[in-house]
Amino acid sequence: MRTPRFALALTLALATAALPVLSTADAAPADKISVAATPTDQLRAADMGTRIINGERTTVKENPSVIAGMRVGGGGPQGQSCTASVVGKRKILTAAHCMVDTTGAKSYLYGDDDLNTPGDETFRTAVASFKAHPQYSGSGGWRTGNDVAVVTTVDDIPVPESQWAKVAGSGDSALTKPGKSGISLGYGKTSASGGSGELRKTTLPVNDPAGCQVFDIRVNGDLMVCTGYNDGRTADCSGDSGGPFIVDGVIVGVSSWGSSACDRYSIMARLTNAMGDWARAEIGGTQPGDGKFGIALSPSSGKADPGKHVSTSLTTTAGDQGPEKLELSASALPAGTTATFQPSSTVDSGQVAKLTMQTSASTQAGTYKVTVTAKGVSGSKTAEFTLTVGDGGTGDGPRPSASPNSGIVPPGGYANATITVTGGTGPIRLSGAGLSYSPTFSPQTINPGGTSRMTVMGPYQRGNHKVTITATDSTGKAGTTEYTLTVR
Incomplete structure (x- = not known):
């Protein structure tokens, strides 16, 4: 080993x-x-x-x-x-x-x-x-x-x-x-x-x-x-x-x-x-400065239930060349969510704009990274807003996936994979079965949309071994995925 x-x-x-x-x-x-x-x-x-x-x-x-x-x-x-x-x-x-x-x-x-x-x-x-x-x-x-x-x-x-x-x-x-x-x-x-x-x-x-x-x-x-x-x-x-x-x-x-x-x-x-x-x-x-304008979001994170909205202030600062027109936009929004800038999506650097993200009743619960972009003649700047919809999970139960979903090791060797869990409600606990030594997860408990590092130790018996990874959320709902470990 x-x-x-x-x-x-x-x-x-x-x-x-x-x-x-x-x-x-x-x-x-x-x-x-x-x-x-x-x-x-x-x-x-x-x-x-x-x-x-x-x-x-x-x-x-x-x-x-x-x-x-x-x-x-x-x-x-x-x-x-x-x-x-x-x-x-x-x-x-x-x-x-x-x-x-x-x-x-x-x-x-x-x-x-x-x-x-x-x-x-x-x-x-x-x-x-x-x-x-x-x-x-x-x-x-x-x-x-x-x-x-x-x-x-x-x-x-x-x-x-x-x-x-x-x-x-x-x-x-x-x-x-x-x-x-x-x-x-x-x-x-x-x-x-x-x-x-x-x-x-x-x-x-x-x-x-x-x-x-x-x-x-x-x-x-x-x-x-x-x-x-x-x-x-x-x-x-x-x-x-x-x-x-x-x-x-x-x-x-x-x-x-x-x-x-x-x-x-x-x-x-x-x-x-x-x-x-x-x-x-x-x-x-x-x-x-770098000669360009600057932007910042306050707060940089917020929460809204499906069908509700959350707002943040986008503060802009002028660069060395003075005020310039900035075009504001938001991307990577969850499905069914719209972004509105007030008083307008076009501002002069040095002004403050209010950004409101309105979710729909069908927007899935989860945590999303929204990218806010300002473009001017001197270039562009971005800021990130963490949007949590609902409790950050879904009622459908957790859905784990492994990347990669297979590995090759010598007898007693170690393999790693990243486990990503989508869906689920509240904290999600990871576990694994199928080998003599259970896989370890770092961390073992994650939130919906989070990732964990799985480490598996290969048995001394050569061949293909199936590892079943189970994600269990706070309501007791569970989802599984498989990882194949080949020992040569």
């Missing part, structure tokens, strides 16, 4: 896309899950595996907002612990776990491309205070998300306002759609035995979170961005935590957690949502 590969958070080193792609034999097997561990720089070298890979060297001159996070007892050169971004005169953006989950007095060092050669820096400052996101659950909270913090320094940081990092908000949700790609920066590890302290960068694709459930904790797409590759050909690693993930010149996430061997996906705390809005409010002042 193969042993699960251990995983941990990214206090993580950057891997380079310039290295050759790993062979199939070297790639992280899809039938294994990685177990999450503490996301700090305290990871021992012996835990790191042998395939941590280097990133491309870069400089502070090329990336003037990047800054090194230090702490007494930190594992990197000179006590380097995390990576961060300068976002104001005395403001720094990093991961909450860099501040909450570690001990030792913390400070920041600016201007050094290689921390292994002390004295090259241009500036050091201590931490005056910090604020972790209010929903970060304390030490180990990176497992559930909200892994972002804003730090206030004792001294002014010598970075001009024009070079402060731009931070995404809820109006920038299009920047973290699957298919986009971005740059990750960090001072983290580049080899199993160390090699940290050099500023490096790498390019990582944004993935659909449903395909990134290879860990023993769920990748929550509402609060996290799954980047990189499942074979870890390029990835963040220990020491990169808190570093920026930049798409189109904007920080859309901060490095949060991933595999202990740095050989699978890199998970970022997502800022293209209310988390980014919170960070921007804590930073204060005026965020550097």
Whole structure:
């Protein structure tokens, strides 16, 4: 039986896309899950595996907002612990776990491309205070998300306002759609035995979170961005935590957690949502713009019974070129639902529009992600509204499905699949039967429309084995689907 590969958070080193792609034999097997561990720089070298890979060297001159996070007892050169971004005169953006989950007095060092050669820096400052996101659950909270913090320094940081990092908000949700790609920066590890302290960068694709459930904790797409590759050909690693993930010149996430061997996906705390809005409010002042207008929804979620309506306010802000006409629209609405903008679907940037979503009596209960789009001459921006109809389920009972619906493993091997459940009422519990060892689900209880990661262990008897997956909702109604496991 193969042993699960251990995983941990990214206090993580950057891997380079310039290295050759790993062979199939070297790639992280899809039938294994990685177990999450503490996301700090305290990871021992012996835990790191042998395939941590280097990133491309870069400089502070090329990336003037990047800054090194230090702490007494930190594992990197000179006590380097995390990576961060300068976002104001005395403001720094990093991961909450860099501040909450570690001990030792913390400070920041600016201007050094290689921390292994002390004295090259241009500036050091201590931490005056910090604020972790209010929903970060304390030490180990990176497992559930909200892994972002804003730090206030004792001294002014010598970075001009024009070079402060731009931070995404809820109006920038299009920047973290699957298919986009971005740059990750960090001072983290580049080899199993160390090699940290050099500023490096790498390019990582944004993935659909449903395909990134290879860990023993769920990748929550509402609060996290799954980047990189499942074979870890390029990835963040220990020491990169808190570093920026930049798409189109904007920080859309901060490095949060991933595999202990740095050989699978890199998970970022997502800022293209209310988390980014919170960070921007804590930073204060005026965020550097991209020259375009901005939009935001308040509230960004709501509930309506079938035949009823729910409303939200769409606030628009003018860009550097002043007011412009914006065309407003809403898409991905559930069947039978209409969207109305008041006073009109055409507004000038800087104005506020009321969006009302009217469901019909036949609209099915469920949770839907509605995309609100504003288009102007300078481009377009999107924001996401979570619409819950009824109790979020249906009276028809839950309907589970498995993707993929089959797997091939050696005797005692592991296979994974994503279980999606539509319909049903209230919390839905998953169970499985048909094998000597019951499948495990992470999480085991989900809501209608939710997903869970199923892990099955192959028996030592070769052949085809049928696994029956059952979803049971709060009313006792149940639905099943089958998964075929082939042992060779």
